[in-house]
Amino acid sequence: MNANDFEKYDGLIFDCDGTLADSMPLHYVAWHVTLLRYGIEFTNDRFYSMGGMPSAGIVRILAEEQNVVVDPPRVADEKEAAFTELIVQVQPKVAVCEIAQQFHQKKPMAVASGSGRDIVQRQLAALGISDLFATIVASEDTERHKPEPDVFLEAASRLGVDPTRCVVFEDSPLGFQAADAAGMDWVDVR
Numbered sequence: 703m704n705a706n707d708f709e710k711y712d713g714l715i716f717d718c719d720g721t722l723a724d725s726m727p728l729h730y731v732a733w734h735v736t737l738l739r740y741g742i743e744f745t746n747d748r749f750y751s752m753g754g755m756p757s758a759g760i761v762r763i764l765a766e767e768q769n770v771v772v773d774p775p776r777v778a779d780e781k782e783a784a785f786t787e788l789i790v791q792v793q794p795k796v797a798v799c800e801i802a803q804q805f806h807q808k809k810p811m812a813v814a815s816g817s818g819r820d821i822v823q824r825q826l827a828a829l830g831i832s833d834l835f836a837t838i839v840a841s842e843d844t845e846r847h848k849p850e851p852d853v854f855l856e857a858a859s860r861l862g863v864d865p866t867r868c869v870v871f872e873d874s875p876l877g878f879q880a881a882d883a884a885g886m887d888w889v890d891v892r
Contacts, residue, residue, distance in 0.1 A: 703727060703889065706806045712890040714805055714837075714865035715854055716798065718815040720873035721891050723825045724793045725785075732784035737761075740777065742770050753874030754816040754848035757781055771868070782821060789821075791853050796828045798871055798891050806834045811855035813840045814870070816847055836861060848876040851884035858884070 704848060722725040730749050737744050742764050752760050757778035765772045805811060812835055815822045819840035826832040837860040844852035860864040870881040870888040881888035 703891075705801055707871055708801065708809075710875055711869045712809065712867035713858060713861045713869075714802070714811045714871070715814050715857045715861075715868050715886070716811065717754065717873060718813050718822045718825055718878055718889055721816055721871050722795060722798055722813070722831065723829060724795050726750070726753070726873075727790075727827060728791060729785055729787040732734065732781050732788060736777065736781040736784050737764070739780075740765075740770055742768055742772070742863070749846060751875065752820075752874075754876040754880070756816050756818075756847050758849065760778045766854055782818065785821065785870075786824065789824050789828050792825055792828050794796050794831070795891060799829065799831055801871070802831060802834045810833050810861040810863055812837045812839060814857040814859050815851040816841050816876075818842060836871065848874070849879035849883065851880050854884040854886055858886075 708739060716722050733744050736876045740868050744764060758774045761774040761777045763764050764845045780887055800813060819838060819842060839853050839857045844856055846852045854870055856867055858868050870879055870886050871891050872881060872888050878888055
């Protein structure tokens with residue numbers, strides 16, 4: 703990734719998990735520990751295919767598929783609590799964080815994530831990059847989630863930038879679909 707490649711955009715939008723923060727392995731540990739208590743299987747491949755989806759939605763889908771009766775919001779809260787304990791271990795995705803640092807105060811930037819605001823804010827703080835972004839759009843800010851474009855469209859709106867003049871930094875196929883649906887270019891940071 704070369705910073706010059708992004709000069710043509712008016713706004714930069716970053717996913718958090720797996721994009722700014724190398725947090726996906728920690729999320730998987732939290733999922734595994736939590737779902738094991740309920741007898742729900744969640745393979746590594748399936749986990750990555752559902753990246754960007756809110757936690758309660760993931761629980762709902764997996765429980766239905768595996769005929770397990772659970773309270774999805776409660777299980778999602780347990781998973782988020784398990785992840786919160788691991789946040790101190792989160793590491794940056796250096797190349798992506800460097801792009802954000804290079805454009806700080808030069809272009810409007812947002813974080814747009816399928817995670818909850820508290821989780822996103824804690825990760826950005828752990829990485830020491832909270833002050834780089836004008837706004838955070840989290841799962842509670844939109845009714846529809848990736849692959850729907852709402853999170854990215856809301857970020858562009860808050861930045862005051864035409865969505866077609868934004869680029870999204872993302873690590874998941876659902877996020878790529880959401881960026882396409884928003885009319886935005888995107889960069890696969892994997």
